[in-house]
Amino acid sequence: MVARGCGGVWRRLRQRCAVRPGSGPFPRGERAVACNARGGMMSAGKSGLTPWIPVVGLEIHAQISSNSKLFSGSQVQFAAPPNSLVSFFDASLPGTLPVLNRRCVEAAVMTGLALNCHINKKSLFDRKHYFYADLPAGYQITQQRVPIAVNGSLSYSLCIDNKMSQMVTKTVRIKQIQLEQDSGKSLHDDARSQTLVDLNRAGVGLMELVMEPDMCCGEEAAAAVRELQLILQTLGSSQAVMAEGQLRVDANVSVHHPGEPYGVRTEVKNINSIRFLAKAVDYEIQRQIEELGNGGTISNETRAFDSKLGCTVPMRDKEGKQDYRFMPEPNLPPLILYDAKSLPANMNHQQVINIDWIRERLPDLPSVKREKLVEQYGILPEHSFTLLNEDGLPEFFENVVKQTQMKPKKVIGWILNDLLSYLKQHSLTVKESPVSSFLLADLLNLLEKKEISSTAAKQVMAIKAGNQKVLNKLIGLVQKKTQGRSNPVLVKQLLEKKLSE
């Protein structure tokens, strides 16, 4: 997808990353990333050469968490029988018209407010034309001219030098947020030279978030996306699970010498996790530096990230520069939003969206939650980051604190060092923890009263956590015996029942 006018925007921007003297020559062949929280400069392969400044911008598509689609009443659901969640409008049958889903608009307004955007009280819908089998109408309804929200910012934090104790806050500007339709899914069957199309996803509401190219490396991009993910999940506007395609990130990467205009950018797609995002961006920066260092050029192309090989490759299917022939969507009047001042007197409430009403009901964002935890419990800021990074962990921590005499500052150590590491070792989520907050609080109370030793407490936790490991081992043995014919879920249930007897 061609970013609208992105080339121009990139050139007009001031250099965002701090200029600092090169950190020394890199041995040839080493792909270590020089960029970190302190600055964006990376030295070239040999000493004495002009350093490179990488520039990274992200285009993010977040699937809106709603019951039905953006312009039709079909259900939104991951993994359903093919073409079962498709209405006549989604299939683009003649005579059908788009009808805007109120919930999707609210989700976009919430997200815009959380990201400090200006909400456009009047926004417009447009058609973006291109031909593809999973786009039955031949166009996508989007908001190209006047999107619903503009000019926001996202703050995120990074550890300097991999030390959690030194965190720095960075900001990336949000250019705009727009509502648009998702396309269907294409399954390529190269063997039979055909493409199978499932339209279940066609028409699902998306929020496209365009970030300005204020970042300089994979670490920053990953941290920004992680924070965005937490914000979206807190708001409930999107579940933002990358693995299920609810959060899709495309990275625009270029490099240039200080003082020179921005270089040609490439677009990197097919990034399926935050970890891969950092890898893909860093690889692409390195690739461009090496290419330019060898006297080559960078073409304005789209590349795909190959997670197995850890590199980016040119994408076959993109055919040159697209002309999307944008035109206003003739079937939709402008979207008008109101606030407390402009609220119309005699309009049906269901037909009115009040920005102020939504703003008042925004939940505490992650950054606010972290501050509150630090203030209330006296834990360190980096602890609050680790807490919020795990779904359900802040609540678990607070429950333990409520039930124990041990000081929160000591409790946090047990939560983050002992409990969390056990959970990670056994690949469990907080909700699946074999050690309940009640049990842990009990344990810590015994510790406080000096009735047990610290070592003993750790052992108890290990045993409890280990039970899960033993359980998994037993399930494995059953599978082996039955030669894979047993249902693992049922086996687990039966074993758990037996063990609790």
Add this chain to the structure above:
Amino acid sequence: MRVLSLGRWLRAGRVPPREPASRPSGHRHSGHRPQGPPQELPQGPSQKVSVEVLEHLEHLALVDFRDSEGVERLQKAIQFADQLHEVNTDGVEPMDSVLEDRCLYLREDDVTEGNCTKELLENARETVEEYFVAPPGNIPLVKLEGQKTFLQGSK
């Protein structure tokens, strides 16, 4: 005056009336008036559409201009639409929809449609296990057997 009010005249396939000085004006419009007899397309700045543009259009819109008559028809259509330039729209805000004053209806987020796989697939020429079938890669311009498109031939 909005650009769209010309629609009445354009739909009738006629040129908006020109006003010789003597006739009482029933329909005033500002802007320059081209000379020349009525009921005929104004010569205007005739833009010959280049082959490159035509090929680009064929590719974008997946149409085939097929022969010189098709290209000529396009040329005439562009000339016809160019009449819009006759209207002075300085300081007039563009209107992109006659719905601009209407209220955009907001639907409640309820599941009310879907579950009609069988009906939808009935329309498809080819299906595989409830999937629609499409050609591999992207949709190509339909080529008549052995024939090059008119434009390719005219190069």
